[in-house]
Amino acid sequence: GAGVSQSPSNKVTEKGKDVELRCDPISGHTALYWYRQSLGQGLEFLIYFQGNSAPDKSGLPSDRFSAERTGGSVSTLTIQRTQQEDSAVYLCASSSQETQYFGPGTRLLVL
């Protein structure tokens, strides 16, 4: 069966542009997480979706960041007016119960 997939795998953009990152979770998984990981750093929690509940957005670093999950499946993380400090790997994970399964990540570079 397919695991968590993310697209694009790499994204280079100019400062000030908007970017959209996509996550396809494992089918049937009710929970979906977005994390950010800077080079050599740990995971920084961004946002958490669980079923039909209101998402936990407590980790979003600024109002330039937003995410949605359509139909309880695919999720999109949008970063508006990107800044150089947004450069990182953005990881998505899904889970059905306690354990998370991660996608390969999207490497974002803001020039």
Added chain:
Amino acid sequence: QKEVEQDPGPLSVPEGAIVSLNCTYSNSAFQYFMWYRQYSRKGPELLMYTYSSGNKEDGRFTAQVDKSSKYISLFIRDSQPSDSATYLCAMGSSASKIIFGSGTRLSIRP
């Protein structure tokens, strides 16, 4: 104080050595505990999952949880160069999202 503390390393040991990786936590509500392994330029992959205090063994890996001390460990026996990676502890409960440690970079010298 962070909810989960993990020494970032780097930790370098010779091939064949026993490796001990540790995390401490402050939230006594955590019910389940995990260890993830992350190779360079890859997403984390689940290595071990435990739900109760005590030991859980899987091949060369042993996960240990001490809820009374709020301390978890991952032991790697007969370490191999292929074990070189970053190891992240993670924990959660039915009432909260999963919290990750910052990860320990491990290098096994041939």
